[in-house]
Amino acid sequence: CIVAGTDLEYSCSSSLLRFIVSGPASAVGITVFSPADGGRAKKMHAMNASTNGTPEKAGALMNIYVNGTRTGKIGVEACDTPKQYIIAEGLGDGDTLIEVTKVSEPAWGMVVVKGINLPDGATLKDAPPAKRVIEFLGDSDTTAIGSMGPPTLNMFVALKNMMAWSDTDRSWAAHVARSFGVDHINTAAGGIGLMLTGDKYGPLQKAGPSPEHYEDRLCFNWGLGSKGDRYSVGDMPEVDLVVIWLGQNDLIAGVGPGNIAKGTKAYRAQLEVIRRHRPTTPVLCLYPLGLIHTSHSSNRLLKGKVKRQAALATDIKEWAEAAAAELGGEKAGLYVRGVAMEPAFDPEQDFGLMYEIGHKAQLKWARGVVPHVKAIMGWDVVEGC
Secondary structure, eight states: OEEEEEEEEEOSBTOEEEEEEESOEEEEEEEEEBOOOTTSOHHHHHHSOOOTTOOTTEEEEEEEEETTEEEEEEEEEBSSSOEEEEEEEEEOSSEEEEEEEEOSOGGGOOEEEEEEEOOTTOEEOOOOOOOOEEEEEESHHHHTTTTTSOOOOOHHHHHHHTTTTOOGGGSHHHHHHHHHTOEEEEOOOTTOOSSOOOOEEETTEEOOOHHHHTTBTTTTTOSSSOTTOBOOTTTSOOOSEEEEEOOHHHHHTTSSTTOHHHHHHHHHHHHHHHHHHOSSSOEEEEEEESOOTTTOTTOGGGTTOHHHHHHTTTHHHHHHHHHHHHTTGGGGTEEEEEEEOSSOOOTTTOBOGGGOBOHHHHHHHHHHHHHHHHHHHOOOOOSOO
16 A cells, blocks of 8 residues: 655755664665756766665665665665665564655755555554754755765766765754754755855756845755745744854855855845744854864865855854844844864864764764753753764
């Protein structure tokens, strides 16, 4: 049988499908598709060859968890015809918790879930209790693109293995959420900035500026190529905390270094659009303390951009502090905090593919964020990172 309902559209990284199957089940499947509309990044599909069981034309990757243990990954083929993918087999009597997370960033396409497929004798139980939710806004640091790969600048190697070496379940955002036993929404997109237009794959598909895309239902408009689908006030899914780590791409691209007024205006625009939908939700704005992958002199991708790298240590902090102060500061639930990697960034092991942040550094950044979340929200840490 197919347990069907309203189609679930997943574009954000970390989008989660969670359900409980009761009774023995020889196999459990989901019927999904990744729309292959012409406006989306078709070249991303062509550049990513088949790796680790991923279809050559995969529109999205999804991790499978059974009773909390990761059991596999599926590549959802980019096409307009729903297909069934087996996600669990040989389930015994009793209840089994199954979770499916979207672990590729929005540029690789959205996923539409049409239904859950169960054999005769198996049933779905009531949905598990809802958890607290953190919403993360960020760039490729937060999507963890290429974080499991080596720091090569070889474009052939990078593009061939990009999907295999990327997994948002290993992002700092996921680590922070797991530390508190909460769910999270990762709305990050590679190339995005507060002011920077960023990556562009079609006439309506661009990764920034972030304030312009926060209200898009399909995560910064990387989904079906329609810019008209916006959340109305009061319609956006509720969250308990919003965390922002943005500004790097603006500075590295030369949009904002030294221009505090321009950066403050852009950061304020980001906070204002959040407040339009989340008038009282605490917002945590992050800036770096000490060297990180973007500012380190060993970053070969950014060679020759010393002044722009140096601005990372000062400008983002000034933008965030000034913008938050203009809107009421901590009395209005706007918190600005510096993050130091714990332990310090190590250029020998902490770079990822194309000198992005590597998976080990993702953990280090998360360790620097956790104390701030604990202090602001009063939540207990349930799992170390």
